Amino acid sequence: MFYREAGQFKTTYEADQAMLPIAQDRVGLLLILLIAFAAIPLLASDFFISSIMIPFLVFALAAVGLNILMGYAGQLSLGTGAFMGVGAYACYKLATLFPDLNILIVVFLSGFFAAGIGVIFGLPSLRIKGLYLAITTLAAQFFLEWCFIRIGWLYNYNDSGAIEVPQRMLFGLAITGPHATPITRYLVILTIVAIMTLVAANVLRGRIGRSWMMIRDMDIAAELMGIRPLFSKLSAFAFSSYYCGVAGALMVFFWLGSAEVESFDINHSFLIMFMVIIGGMGSLAGCFMGAAFIWVLPVILRAIPSAFELNILAATMEHISSIIIGALIIFFLIVEPHGLARLWRVGKEKLRTWPFPYAT
Amino acid sequence: METFVAGLHAFLVAPFLDMVSLPDFLLQVIWEGFVSGILYALIALGFVLIYKASAVFNFAQGIMVVFAALVLVSLFDLGVPAWLALIITIAVMGLLALSVERLVLRKLVNQHEAILLMATIGLTLVLKGAGQLVFGGEPKSMITEELGFSTGSSDWEVFDGIVIFQHIDIAAAVIAIIMVAVLGVFFSKTRIGRALRAVADDHQAALSVGISLNQIWAIVWFASGIVALVTGIMWGARSDVSFALEIIALKALAVLILGGFTSVPGAIVGGLIVGIGEKLFEVYWGPMFGGGVEAWFAYVLALIFLLFRPQGMFGERHIERV
Amino acid sequence: MSTPANAHGDSPATTEPGVVAAAGDNEAQRREQLLSVENVTLTFGGVKAISDISFNILKGEIRAIIGPNGAGKTSMLNVINGFYHPQKGRISYKGKTRKRMKPYQAASSGIARTFQNVALFSGMSTLDNIMSGRSLKMKRGLIWQMLHVGPARREEIAHREHVEHIIDFLEIAHIRKQPVGKLPYGLQKRVELGRAMAMEPELLLLDEPMAGMNLEEKEDMSRFILDLNSEFGTTIALIEHDMGVVMDLADRVVVLDYGQKIADGTPAEVQSNQNVIDAYLGVAH
Numbered sequence: 001m002f003y004r005e006a007g008q009f010k011t012t013y014e015a016d017q018a019m020l021p022i023a024q025d026r027v028g029l030l031l032i033l034l035i036a037f038a039a040i041p042l043l044a045s046d047f048f049i050s051s052i053m054i055p056f057l058v059f060a061l062a063a064v065g066l067n068i069l070m071g072y073a074g075q076l077s078l079g080t081g082a083f084m085g086v087g088a089y090a091c092y093k094l095a096t097l098f099p100d101l102n103i104l105i106v107v108f109l110s111g112f113f114a115a116g117i118g119v120i121f122g123l124p125s126l127r128i129k130g131l132y133l134a135i136t137t138l139a140a141q142f143f144l145e146w147c148f149i150r151i152g153w154l155y156n157y158n159d160s161g162a163i164e165v166p167q168r169m170l171f172g173l174a175i176t177g178p179h180a181t182p183i184t185r186y187l188v189i190l191t192i193v194a195i196m197t198l199v200a201a202n203v204l205r206g207r208i209g210r211s212w213m214m215i216r217d218m219d220i221a222a223e224l225m226g227i228r229p230l231f232s233k234l235s236a237f238a239f240s241s242y243y244c245g246v247a248g249a250l251m252v253f254f255w256l257g258s259a260e261v262e263s264f265d266i267n268h269s270f271l272i273m274f275m276v277i278i279g280g281m282g283s284l285a286g287c288f289m290g291a292a293f294i295w296v297l298p299v300i301l302r303a304i305p306s307a308f309e310l311n312i313l314a315a316t317m318e319h320i321s322s323i324i325i326g327a328l329i330i331f332f333l334i335v336e337p338h339g340l341a342r343l344w345r346v347g348k349e350k351l352r353t354w355p356f357p358y359a360t
Numbered sequence: 361m362e363t364f365v366a367g368l369h370a371f372l373v374a375p376f377l378d379m380v381s382l383p384d385f386l387l388q389v390i391w392e393g394f395v396s397g398i399l400y401a402l403i404a405l406g407f408v409l410i411y412k413a414s415a416v417f418n419f420a421q422g423i424m425v426v427f428a429a430l431v432l433v434s435l436f437d438l439g440v441p442a443w444l445a446l447i448i449t450i451a452v453m454g455l456l457a458l459s460v461e462r463l464v465l466r467k468l469v470n471q472h473e474a475i476l477l478m479a480t481i482g483l484t485l486v487l488k489g490a491g492q493l494v495f496g497g498e499p500k501s502m503i504t505e506e507l508g509f510s511t512g513s514s515d516w517e518v519f520d521g522i523v524i525f526q527h528i529d530i531a532a533a534v535i536a537i538i539m540v541a542v543l544g545v546f547f548s549k550t551r552i553g554r555a556l557r558a559v560a561d562d563h564q565a566a567l568s569v570g571i572s573l574n575q576i577w578a579i580v581w582f583a584s585g586i587v588a589l590v591t592g593i594m595w596g597a598r599s600d601v602s603f604a605l606e607i608i609a610l611k612a613l614a615v616l617i618l619g620g621f622t623s624v625p626g627a628i629v630g631g632l633i634v635g636i637g638e639k640l641f642e643v644y645w646g647p648m649f650g651g652g653v654e655a656w657f658a659y660v661l662a663l664i665f666l667l668f669r670p671q672g673m674f675g676e677r678h679i680e681r682v
Numbered sequence: 683m684s685t686p687a688n689a690h691g692d693s694p695a696t697t698e699p700g701v702v703a704a705a706g707d708n709e710a711q712r713r714e715q716l717l718s719v720e721n722v723t724l725t726f727g728g729v730k731a732i733s734d735i736s737f738n739i740l741k742g743e744i745r746a747i748i749g750p751n752g753a754g755k756t757s758m759l760n761v762i763n764g765f766y767h768p769q770k771g772r773i774s775y776k777g778k779t780r781k782r783m784k785p786y787q788a789a790s791s792g793i794a795r796t797f798q799n800v801a802l803f804s805g806m807s808t809l810d811n812i813m814s815g816r817s818l819k820m821k822r823g824l825i826w827q828m829l830h831v832g833p834a835r836r837e838e839i840a841h842r843e844h845v846e847h848i849i850d851f852l853e854i855a856h857i858r859k860q861p862v863g864k865l866p867y868g869l870q871k872r873v874e875l876g877r878a879m880a881m882e883p884e885l886l887l888l889d890e891p892m893a894g895m896n897l898e899e900k901e902d903m904s905r906f907i908l909d910l911n912s913e914f915g916t917t918i919a920l921i922e923h924d925m926g927v928v929m930d931l932a933d934r935v936v937v938l939d940y941g942q943k944i945a946d947g948t949p950a951e952v953q954s955n956q957n958v959i960d961a962y963l964g965v966a967h
Binding site for chain 1: 417463464467468471473474475477478479481482483484485486487488489490492493497607610613614616617621649650651652653655656659660662663666667
């Protein structure tokens with residue numbers, strides 16, 4: 001009833017090309033941003049911010065990265081975790097080599113290292129398609145994991161083998177390290193994720209994003225229409241890996257505080273992939289929905305036993321959530337391969353025409 | 361310049377000198393590689409069976425190995441005799457095949473292969489969660505002797521040294537050979553085998569000549585469930601039965617790249633190349649890189665191989681049409 | 683009836699380079715040659731798909747390629763736009779002889795095409811599909827794309843405007859925002875034509891643009907092809923099985939059978955050619 005576009009006439013192509021052509025959507029987005037930037041920092045507890053919101057944002061950004069590659073460019077990748085690792089280790093090395101460089105610049109620079117590595121491991125995509133390519137990305141995953149363990153220089157030869165985040169300031173405020181408050185870390189991450197998502201949306205609706213989708217949908221036709229597969233596929237790998245790399249850097253610097261190779265193992269690659277599938281391939285909003293769902297569901301499930309004073313081990317709930325997520329992935333693939341994002345869109349379509357279901 | 365030459369020597373010459381100087385050790389390394397190659401090949405075989413018949417790339421094959429072995433061991437722990445536990449486990453794998461066909465595959469007919477792959481990844485999660493929930497996450501030891509396998513070993517004196525053969529390894533090799541032979545006959549000589557190849561070629565066409573897709577799918581999933589069980593027993597006998605196997609099982613994917621997704625002999629040859637190759641590389645070249653190279657050797661080998669022969673060892677180059 | 687200088691595969695080298703006499707009755711003016719195929723042979727592992735074929739396409743004409751199934755028509759188009767590389771022979775386009783050419787290079791030199799089995803980008807809307815045809819015309823780099831302000835936005839809007847003209851021309855405004863995967867076949871073919879038009883090609887290759895259409899749809903499509911040819915001056919090479927359509931649309935026809943050229947000339951000439959009747963018309967109709 002309130003979700004109507006009647007009366008909103010577009011008189012220019014510009015208005016029609018806008019990211020959110022319907023006024024209600026723009027208001028909705030504004031509301032979400034308002035809640036994220038104002039309400040949550042003011043009202044939410046430190047626990048909520050540091051163990052739900054911050055990881056959610058990190059994973060959402062990584063999911064955006066993977067979705068660019070998988071959902072938009074159609075190249076399956078099982079190496080997301082390792083690409084995040086490249087970003088994290090690069091960020092650590094840069095931050096310790098150049099202690100005076102602004103940490104935000106360091107974070108954005110570290111993405112380029114991930115992009116470079118991503119391009120190298122994306123090279124086979126020029127000759128290999130589909131499942132074969134997915135397997136070669138496993139080479140990236142395991143080879144890079146090995147590098148993170150064996151190359152001591154990457155973690156400054158720490159005895160623990162872990163990278164530990166040094167304290168860095170921004171405007172006189174500690175934003176990384178043990179003294180940074182959850183709220184500051186949250187606001188920094190939120191700003192970065194919001195900006196990077198906007199940039200991704202811009203690229204995806206322009207020429208470059210279209211060329212990725214052309215390769216995805218019909219690579220032969222795309223090539224016959226002047227798309228160079230080399231440039232298109234590698235740029236998708238670079239762009240996607242950049243996002244994953246920045247997400248990895250954020251994960252260590254603004255969430256975990258220290259990390260070892262386990263934070264970038266293949267299970268994380270899968271985790272991000274599940275977020276993309278459940279959220280919806282080829283949808284940016286879906287990345288956020290998927291990340292929220294997959295990250296929050298186990299948290300809720302873990303909270304159930306204590307809430308009802310049941311004597312269930314936390315590990316048990318973890319296994320149950322693994323079963324639920326697995327079953328949901330199958331469910332979504334059967335019922336709605338485009339994930340939560342499509343369900344949301346279908347819901348909106350219904351609302352738009354309510355109460356006349358056939359009036360399209 | 362001198363360090364460069366020394367590096368080249370260390371990489372290209374020294375390992376071979378090492379091999380020649382201790383030939384009995386070399387034989388031992390090759391044997392170890394051969395046995396783990398057999399196990400990779402068995403997992404790959406499970407993949408190939410399913411892929412051949414349904415174009416489903418079954419990512420869950422690795423977890424099926426763990427699952428089958430866990431069912432078997434846990435039943436025995438509950439006091440069920442080994443032979444009965446084996447039969448029940450086979451029944452469980454049959455049930456699993458039926459429910460996968462009924463609940464997943466039947467609803468995803470004619471979907472894109474990437475979708476099917478992801479469905480099996482979902483299946484992996486379900487099996488993993490269920491397995492941990494029911495059997496617990498701790499490693500268990502395989503009931504090797506109770507199943508009638510000898511756990512002893514034989515020595516072979518050669519080149520002034522000895523090479524040790526574990527009996528269970530020999531059994532694994534023999535069983536693998538028998539299984540491949542049986543499958544070969546099954547595919548080429550039986551009615552179901554022919555139907556299976558028809559389904560692999562074209563679902564629609566197979567349907568139109570009266571072949572039941574559902575039946576074929578249940579059969580191949582059951583068959584690869586059996587393969588998974590055998591793999592689980594053999595692998596469990598060498599190490600423990602644990603969920604860590606699942607990650608190692610991913611190496612079978614590299615094997616598939618070498619051998620091709622649809623070739624049974626390819627799976628065997630690919631498995632042996634990966635198994636022997638990674639052992640040799642680890643022992644003779646590994647120290648140069650600080651060890652642990654086994655973790656990625658298979659994948660990097662597959663990647664390099666793909667760049668030169670994208671269609672696999674036994675595949676044919678296909679012509680793209682528009 | 684005058685015989686075209688090159689109608690039977692005589693080497694164009696005997697005439698002035700790049701310029702030959704046009705086909706058809708009493709056409710004295712000399713039309714420029716856009717593309718010439720000389721002695722092209724294409725084999726797949728021993729099987730000859732095309733053997734020693736020569737013909738040319740003149741600027742501004744509608745050239746039909748006909749022949750029974752498996753005659754090598756689609757392979758010929760694939761050779762022309764660089765998707766297959768012939769083992770022997772030469773192809774000159776706009777006076778330049780090319781060696782191995784990648785499909786995207788063919789596209790950027792002004793060759794567009796549609797496909798026998800519709801090859802649209804099924805995940806995208808009609809509008810985006812046609813916009814994708816503008817890819818080569820859009821120049822703004824990554825940084826501008828990321829910001830999506832100023833020049834990048836203006837560029838996008840300008841191309842949108844061009845695409846809207848095509849949408850109007852093809853009368854598909856009502857399906858502008860629909861995903862193409864769900865459109866009926868006839869409309870999909872139309873969108874595909876629109877996508878090729880958006881490239882503003884000099885040479886447009888149409889692979890069975892009317893296959894599987896009913897009479898009305900065929901008439902619409904024929905009208906679009908004729909308009910495209912006369913309004914925009916686009917040179918068109920089309921493969922078509924419907925002889926009625928070919929006779930009405932084409933200026934000149936080349937007939938292939940089992941990978942060989944058996945006739946070349948005006949529709950009337952071809953229709954009365956005994957080889958053609960034996961190989962194709964007599965059997966098919």
